[in-house]
Amino acid sequence: MKPMKTMRLAALSLALLGGAEAALASEVTITAQFRPSSTNMRFENTTPVSGFCGIWPSYPACSTQEGKSVELGIRYTKDTVSWDPDFRNRYYVAFPAERTVAVSSPDGSSRQLNFAFSSFSATLRNISGPGRIPNVGRHVEGGCNELQAAVGYSTGTNLWRILNPTAPTGCTTGSYSEDPGLPAVTAVQAFSVAYRLIAPNPLEMPAGLYTGEVNYTVGENGEIALGNNVTNLNTNSLKIKFELDVQHAFELQFPANSDKVILEPPGGWMRWLNGGPAPERLVRDLPFRITKTGPMSVFMECEYEVGRLCGIRNPRNNHTAALDIKMSLPGGLQLHNGQAVERHPIPTGRMQRLRVETATPVFNQPGALHFATAPGEAAAMVANPGDTYRGNVTVVFDALL
Incomplete structure (x- = not known):
């Protein structure tokens, strides 16, 4: 058997980058990475933080996984009326429901993730009118509650939690210190969100860079809805792109001199040499240690093929x-049907490859290759004493499937 080279694969990555503004479109990219270890089997959010948590990173809400905010690059002007019975005439924002997004790699592997908005922040500046900036106050209504109150008369930054990210409803606010019916013209900027991302299981994903995107309309009645009387809106759409970089840990370690496998009867040759019966089979186990955190496939390539098996040949008579x-593989690695890989036959050829799934990541765990002559072969071989049978067998562990 030829020695198997140590192989390492890359891990899954997901992170969020700032939004690139265009004349009529805003765009951000969310990325993450998976760097597997014996203590880490999760995606790491590698998104640079911007927006609210970029300005106030020590705020408690920013310390959670869903508290990492990103600015969307949305700016507009809003005419508001304090305590108007129509929420859309106040300072108003509504977000779309959770989306399922397909992400795929260049080799055609595809998975799904779920994405939802979990909190929202904006900075408001009073341009004109007797009303205070409309996000000041501690009376948030509709589908949000207050994480951080905006303070001030001419400028204020709010932070609201979206109560039901799966299916949000519109959010608005009012100030108890303000009379109803007061108009104001307000500039809205630093529009940022935090998000909830449910990524696919990286252990079930072949290595690669998975990309996908979701698009939202932005406007008075958009999927990101801003209410009535919006002007100077700088974008009418938001594109969120996803990049998931999967880099699995994969390492095989074989003992020294594993490129030669010498077959012999169980217990050695002495019984046969002393006049005993011909051995029923010739065997040898080749141990190895494996680290694996994702799927793989295994197959053989043969110098000499005998039907669906590999063979060894006697050069004297070509028998x-x-x-x-x-x-055999450690228990964390299983067949596609959940069965253990215990003395399982290895198929010949890439087209017949055996797919192995990672049920539980394994790190430096023992496995083995079991070599034996097929039934009846040993008796035919020892009929030619002194001859040598040789052949190359390559066992391929393919992390790219």
Whole structure:
């Protein structure tokens, strides 16, 4: 058997980048990465933080996974009326429901993630009118509650939690210190969100860079709805792009001199040399240690093929003996049907490859290749005492499937 080179794969990555503003479109990219270890089996959010948590990173809400905010690059002017019975005439924002987004890699592997908005922040500046800036006050109504009150008369930054990210409803606010019916013209900027991202299981994903996107309309009645009397809106759409970089840990370690596997009867040759019966089979186990955090496939390539098996050949008379080659893997690695890989036959050829899934990541755990002559072959081989049978068998562990 040829030695197996140590192989390492890359891990899954997901992070969020700032939004690039265009004349009629805003765009941000969310990225994450998966760097597997014995203590880490999760995606790491590598998104640079911007918006509210970029300005106030020590605020408690910013310390959570869903509290990392990103600015969306949305700016507009809003005419508001304090305590108007129509929420849309006040300072008003509504976000769309949770979306399922397909992400795929260049090799055609595809998975789904779920994305939802979980909190919202904006900075408001009073341009004109007797009303205070409309996000000042501690009376948030509709589908949000207050995480941080905006303070001030001419400028204020709010932070609201979206109560039901799966299916949000519109949010508005009022100030108890303000009379109803007061108009104001307000500039809205630093429009940022935090988000909830439910990523696919990286252990079930082949290595690669997975990308996808989701698009939202922005406007008075957009999927991101801003209410009535909006002017100077700088964008009418928001594109959120996703990049998930999967880099699995994969390492095989074989003992020294594993490129040669010498077969012999169980217990050695002495019984046969002393006049005993011909051995029923010739065997050898080749141990190895494996680290694996994702799927892989295994197959053999043969110098000499005997049907669906590999063989070894006697160069003197060209007799070829078939080999029965099997594999055992640690319990965290299973077949696609959930069965353990315990002395499982290894198929010949890439088209017949055996797919192995990671149920539980394994790190430096033992496995083995089991070599044996097929039934009846040993007796035919020892009929030619002194001859040598040779053949190359390559066992391929393919992390790219």
